[in-house]
Amino acid sequence: MDDRLLLDRIRGIIGEKETEDDCSVFDLGNRFLVMSTDMLHETTDFPEGMTDYEIGWMAAAVTLSDIASMAASPADLLMAVGLDRPDRLIGITEGADACCRSVGARLAGGDIDRHAELTIVSTAIGFVNHEKIIRRSGAKPGDLVCVTGLPGRAQAGLEGDPRFWNNLITPIPRVREGIAFSEGGATAMMDISDGIALSLIDLGLASGVGFSLDPSLFPLIPDIPATRAEDLFLFGGGDFELLATVPVECFPVAGVDTSVIGVVTQNRDIISGGAPLPRCGYAHRWN
């Protein structure tokens, strides 16, 4: 059992549309309010060696990334902190505050509790004009599949590559890039927190499409064997880059440094280099 399968079980209760995107979407009449919440805790999310400041930064970044993935501008973030030791709160708060400021958001409140394992829930809201929101459901056959940055770095950092430790522990929410994708006509978007392969599965289901990827186009981490780099690229979690689909006539998108890795297909299969893409990536598992 993993978190994706569990989510499928509650979709019928709260609704397909409500659980389809990185954020929930509330119509304010003149624009949309988007909201996201994420829970992180020490054993599964904060690798040993992180400072409290970095823990606070990461907790804010993962949620702000969800706001970015709707092409929204983040506004306020609340952080509920279950502390194993009280002295950790100041560093955590300084890190979260710095991350919020870096994207023009405000750390605006939260909660403090005692907990055996350090646990942080961050909740953020953002705003986006009706015509500028990008959902997971808009991909059209023929669109280009685009990704920002060098996915795979966070997993490489987790596995001990010192070059990518900072990518793992202090991810940058791609707010500016999300807005640029929207301005440039992107049709669907999400962040790749659980890895590109699982994200493509989600995007394909939401849009009713498939994908054909060309591995020769993948932007890969340098100086490691190519097969390893390709696995990190497709299946590594913890990178908060954006995955977007862009009509051919809209490419390149001004203001985003992006790599084209494939094309959207009418056929719902997800193919990479001619073979079906395995359903592998980061998941929360029970047994």
Ligand SMILES: Nc1ncnc2c1ncn2[C@@H]1O[C@H](COP(=O)(O)OP(=O)(O)OP(=O)(O)O)[C@@H](O)[C@H]1O
């Ligand atoms: N317990 C829950 N109850 C209701 N909706 C949920 C629950 N958990 C997740 N969702 C919804 O399901 C969708 C996917 O959630 P998920 O946490 O996988 O997305 P995410 O936040 O983009 O990913 P990540 O957690 O890796 O940042 C979101 O719309 C989310 O609001």
Ligand SMILES: Cc1ncc(C[n+]2csc(CCOP(=O)(O)O)c2C)c(N)n1
């Ligand atoms: C031990 C360890 N493994 C992996 C990562 C990278 N990481 C951070 S958040 C996330 C996915 C989304 O999580 P969630 O679904 O809980 O929001 C991943 C893969 C990490 N920081 N620590």
Ligand SMILES: [Mg+2]
């Ligand atoms: Mg997300």
Ligand SMILES: [Mg+2]
């Ligand atoms: Mg999230």
Ligand SMILES: [Mg+2]
């Ligand atoms: Mg999740």
